[in-house]
Amino acid sequence: MRYLPHTDEDIRTMFDTIGVSDFEGLFRTVPESCRYDKEMKLPPPKTEWDLNSYMAEIKSMMKITPEHAVLVGAGRYQHHIPSTIPAIMSRSELITAYTPYQPEMAQGTLQGLYEYQTLTARLLGVDVANASMYDGASALAEALLMGIRIGRKKKRVAVSKAIHPHYRAVVDTYFAPTEYEIVELAVAEDGRTDLSSLSAEDGFAAVALQSPNFFGVIEDMEKSAEAIHAADSLFIAAFSEPLAFGLVKSPGSCGADIVCGEGQSLGIPVSFGGPGLGMFGCRDKFVRNLPGRLVGETRDLEGKRGYVLTLSTREQHIRREKATSNICSNQGICTLTAAMYMASLGGTGIRKLAKLNFDKAEYLKAGLQQAGATLCHDAPTFNEFAVRFDSDFKPVQKSLMEQGIAAGLNLSGFYDDMDNCYLFCVTETASKDVLDTVIKEVKK
Amino acid sequence: MKYGPGRSGLIMEEPLLWEKGRPGRNGMSIPDSDVPDAQLAADLCGEGPDFPDLSEVDVVRHYTRLSQWNFGVDTGMYPLGSCTMKYNPKINEKHAASEGITSAHPMLDDEYCQGTLRIIYELQNYLAAITGLDAVSVQPAAGAHGELAGMLIFAAYHKSRGKKRNKILIPDTAHGTNPASAALCGYKPVSIKSGPRGILDVDQVRELMDEECAGIMITNPNTLGLFEENIREIAQIVHEKGGLVYGDGANMNAVMGIVDMKKCGVDVLHLNLHKTFSTPHGGGGPGSGPVCVVEELAGFLPSPRVVFDGEQYRLEDERPESIGRMHCFHGNYGVLVRALCYILTMGAENLKKATQYAVLNACYIKVKLKNHLHLAYDRPCMHEAVFSDKKQQEYKVTTLDIAKRLMDSGYHPPTIYFPLVVHGAIMIEPTETESLEELDTFIEVVKEIVAEAKSDAELLKNAPQRFKVKRLDETQAARQPCLCG
Numbered sequence: 001m002r003y004l005p006h007t008d009e010d011i012r013t014m015f016d017t018i019g020v021s022d023f024e025g026l027f028r029t030v031p032e033s034c035r036y037d038k039e040m041k042l043p044p045p046k047t048e049w050d051l052n053s054y055m056a057e058i059k060s061m062m063k064i065t066p067e068h069a070v071l072v073g074a075g076r077y078q079h080h081i082p083s084t085i086p087a088i089m090s091r092s093e094l095i096t097a098y099t100p101y102q103p104e105m106a107q108g109t110l111q112g113l114y115e116y117q118t119l120t121a122r123l124l125g126v127d128v129a130n131a132s133m134y135d136g137a138s139a140l141a142e143a144l145l146m147g148i149r150i151g152r153k154k155k156r157v158a159v160s161k162a163i164h165p166h167y168r169a170v171v172d173t174y175f176a177p178t179e180y181e182i183v184e185l186a187v188a189e190d191g192r193t194d195l196s197s198l199s200a201e202d203g204f205a206a207v208a209l210q211s212p213n214f215f216g217v218i219e220d221m222e223k224s225a226e227a228i229h230a231a232d233s234l235f236i237a238a239f240s241e242p243l244a245f246g247l248v249k250s251p252g253s254c255g256a257d258i259v260c261g262e263g264q265s266l267g268i269p270v271s272f273g274g275p276g277l278g279m280f281g282c283r284d285k286f287v288r289n290l291p292g293r294l295v296g297e298t299r300d301l302e303g304k305r306g307y308v309l310t311l312s313t314r315e316q317h318i319r320r321e322k323a324t325s326n327i328c329s330n331q332g333i334c335t336l337t338a339a340m341y342m343a344s345l346g347g348t349g350i351r352k353l354a355k356l357n358f359d360k361a362e363y364l365k366a367g368l369q370q371a372g373a374t375l376c377h378d379a380p381t382f383n384e385f386a387v388r389f390d391s392d393f394k395p396v397q398k399s400l401m402e403q404g405i406a407a408g409l410n411l412s413g414f415y416d417d418m419d420n421c422y423l424f425c426v427t428e429t430a431s432k433d434v435l436d437t438v439i440k441e442v443k444k
Numbered sequence: 445m446k447y448g449p450g451r452s453g454l455i456m457e458e459p460l461l462w463e464k465g466r467p468g469r470n471g472m473s474i475p476d477s478d479v480p481d482a483q484l485a486a487d488l489c490g491e492g493p494d495f496p497d498l499s500e501v502d503v504v505r506h507y508t509r510l511s512q513w514n515f516g517v518d519t520g521m522y523p524l525g526s527c528t529m530k531y532n533p534k535i536n537e538k539h540a541a542s543e544g545i546t547s548a549h550p551m552l553d554d555e556y557c558q559g560t561l562r563i564i565y566e567l568q569n570y571l572a573a574i575t576g577l578d579a580v581s582v583q584p585a586a587g588a589h590g591e592l593a594g595m596l597i598f599a600a601y602h603k604s605r606g607k608k609r610n611k612i613l614i615p616d617t618a619h620g621t622n623p624a625s626a627a628l629c630g631y632k633p634v635s636i637k638s639g640p641r642g643i644l645d646v647d648q649v650r651e652l653m654d655e656e657c658a659g660i661m662i663t664n665p666n667t668l669g670l671f672e673e674n675i676r677e678i679a680q681i682v683h684e685k686g687g688l689v690y691g692d693g694a695n696m697n698a699v700m701g702i703v704d705m706k707k708c709g710v711d712v713l714h715l716n717l718h719k720t721f722s723t724p725h726g727g728g729g730p731g732s733g734p735v736c737v738v739e740e741l742a743g744f745l746p747s748p749r750v751v752f753d754g755e756q757y758r759l760e761d762e763r764p765e766s767i768g769r770m771h772c773f774h775g776n777y778g779v780l781v782r783a784l785c786y787i788l789t790m791g792a793e794n795l796k797k798a799t800q801y802a803v804l805n806a807c808y809i810k811v812k813l814k815n816h817l818h819l820a821y822d823r824p825c826m827h828e829a830v831f832s833d834k835k836q837q838e839y840k841v842t843t844l845d846i847a848k849r850l851m852d853s854g855y856h857p858p859t860i861y862f863p864l865v866v867h868g869a870i871m872i873e874p875t876e877t878e879s880l881e882e883l884d885t886f887i888e889v890v891k892e893i894v895a896e897a898k899s900d901a902e903l904l905k906n907a908p909q910r911f912k913v914k915r916l917d918e919t920q921a922a923r924q925p926c927l928c929g
């Protein structure tokens with residue numbers, strides 16, 4: 001077996017040194033009653049070439065192919081990824097390293113993470129960002145728990161119904177064994193969260209909105225911040241499409257206290273939903289309550305600049321059960337990938353790309369309306385929007401799939417009142433031709 | 445060992461990203477617009493982030509230089525205890541990165557994604573076969589996330605029986621994340637001291653286990669690298685009091701094909717695919733922490749689960765007992781692909797060999813070094829051996845000094861100062877992918893450092909010398925945090 005270097009002679013030499021005569025001698029502390037008494041039921045070992053055939057078979061079972069245009073987002077976004085990113089991010093020194101516990105021999109990872117934290121803080125408009133969480137959904141759950149820690153005596157949080165349904169499901173999972181209550185906030189006609197009844201009497205430690213929200217709608221973040229702060233709650237701003245902040249005001253600049261969401265859009269493929277990364281930041285004054293790893297700048301013995309993991313007294317291995325989270329491994333290389341993507345785009349590029357996403361989505365939005373669809377919400381959207389069809393859209397969807405276009409996500413499974421409503425996503429990867437095909441097919 | 449492969453090299457300086465570049469440069473192509481210009485309401489428009497503008501060459505050189513300051517398994521031996529830093533096969537990377545996989549969108553109907561669902565289904569089955577348990581969810585995104593899933597299953601199970609329990613037993617030789625994971629589910633950790641042989645004492649467990657206790661979290665082999673020999677008796681005590689047994693499977697590499705977790709009495713176990721199943725750790729992630737359970741608890745596993753009806757793979761969501769969703773989609777899917785490739789490449793026979801060689805390598809190091817470094821527990825070890833700096837204290841040399849000096853000799857240091865039960869711990873886990881020659885060279889280097897500790901302690905105090913930076917001041921970093929440039 002090519003990964004196992006031991007020869008029979010090596011093994012004999014080692015047995016002699018250790019003073020055993022066979023492998024059984026090495027496992028003598030494992031009682032008979034705990035032993036695996038049969039062969040593990042697995043297929044016989046495959047050569048590299050057999051494995052290639054197996055994976056080819058897997059790919060042949062996929063009706064969605066790399067050639068498809070995908071006009072579905074809802075938490076995973078198909079964007080162009082420059083070939084520089086996989087080429088550099090698969091470098092052994094980066095990908096085969098562990099968490100940087102020995103900083104002097106992990107300065108690449110550490111400087112990369114520090115740069116990620118900085119670019120993320122700038123993108124989200126926060127003072128400080130951590131070195132990533134698992135994904136946008138678990139990041140939101142952690143943000144709400146952080147809100148509870150800061151809010152001390154308050155035992156309730158509020159979550160907008162316009163937050164991605166899967167994010168809310170993960171929040172429910174995290175909160176199930178706790179004594180804390182989650183209240184869902186309704187969505188108004190225009191697609192924005194209804195905060196009109198919010199008051200200090202509610203006793204919410206934190207109120208969470210997503211913007212752009214699940215329907216692609218850009219929330220009125222500044223007004224929301226005012227209302228939430230007036231109700232004496234922390235404002236948690238979630239997101240699933242960070243590219244929006246190339247064009248739209250950042251959540252932090254609008255007054256959000258904690259900002260969290262999914263970073264997959266930043267140079268990471270959709271890859272059936274993972275890995276991506278949870279982006280997480282907050283105001284300076286909450287930094288001691290922040291979950292997750294942080295990298296900080298320091299000096300070496302000779303005064304030279306360097307980077308280390310820091311403020312670890314918040315973390316599980318030091319603080320044990322009083323830690324701000326149990327997170328240990330995070331999304332590592334995805335974090336560096338996101339930073340490399342942000343650096344490749346630059347300030348000029350991200351604005352241009354975000355605008356292009358916006359323009360293309362507006363083009364399809366207008367086209368579908370002309371073709372007879374009705375907009376579900378009239379508030380501005382970024383690169384996703386929901387429409388209602390008068391007639392069954394499923395046959396159209398199927399026909400488009402056959403033409404190589406995966407278009408629209410059926411919302412009826414997610415919301416009671418959204419039969420015949422579909423969520424569309426348009427990124428820079430969708431050409432005008434593709435959009436025109438969709439419009440034409442709907443018109444038929 | 446001053447000179448030798450990988451001991452010295454060219455170190456390029458490289459500033460921070462925003463200390464480079466010129467406004468107007470760009471590092472990737474952006475399509476020209478083929479649609480009309482649209483207007484977003486002015487009050488919603490921001491200025492965009494203050495990112496530096498860099499060319500493609502700027503970016504590529506930047507990250508290439510950064511990578512050269514790093515050390516990975518492909519660079520050299522990385523005996524970081526408890527982390528199982530084995531070789532990460534390249535073919536697995538190729539398949540995880542293939543377009544057929546990376547372009548699969550998770551929100552499409554099952555019929556479009558039969559291949560990607562099949563990967564999850566098969567991995568679920570294979571992990572069940574390897575652990576001896578019955579049902580698996582691959583949704584948790586890392587080991588600690590798997591632990592959390594496990595604790596949520598504990599809580600849901602006790603709730604379903606109408607009993608809320610508020611404590612959990614955790615040995616002092618368990619992994620560091622265990623208490624924090626339990627606390628998230630409202631369990632107060634009750635620490636159990638390991639006995640004089642470094643393993644759990646049955647009477648201690650009997651004394652502490654009661655009907656307020658949700659169960660026990662056992663890392664087996666434990667963080668001293670010792671097999672918990674009394675696990676069956678302990679499990680019986682816990683079960684008799686209505687509790688459950690959680691197995692932290694981070695050390696599964698020591699027992700594949702040797703130990704049947706179900707026979708041990710384990711009810712819930714998490715695995716770390718980025719340890720035992722060879723997926724790269726990426727400088728901190730992504731990992732993957734599948735959670736495996738006995739049949740009676742299958743209903744509690746996270747949703748959705750992938751099922752197969754003989755013809756179609758589909759996502760099953762209607763599972764009333766389930767703890768619910770742990771991740772927005774299916775966890776770190778790309779990691780799952782790699783782990784499946786590894787299992788298919790190895791097969792049962794080679795996975796068992798991997799375990800045997802991992803233990804062989806650790807025992808060999810233990811025997812060869814025990815006269816040079818203090819061995820905390822001189823007992824048969826499994827996949828890792830825990831030493832300490834006790835013998836070096838008279839020269840005022842610490843574990844940290846030894847670790848830093850090892851770096852200068854071309855090795856990633858072992859895990860240090862963990863487990864906490866051993867003062868100044870040096871926890872060495874070589875893994876099965878290191879050859880006898882590699883082990884012998886490593887052993888010689890450690891012996892030389894031990895000799896240096898006696899003859900020239902300053903050499904160790906001033907290490908490392910051969911990296912981009914000298915020893916870094918971690919205290920200052922925490923005292924005056926600078927987390928953003």
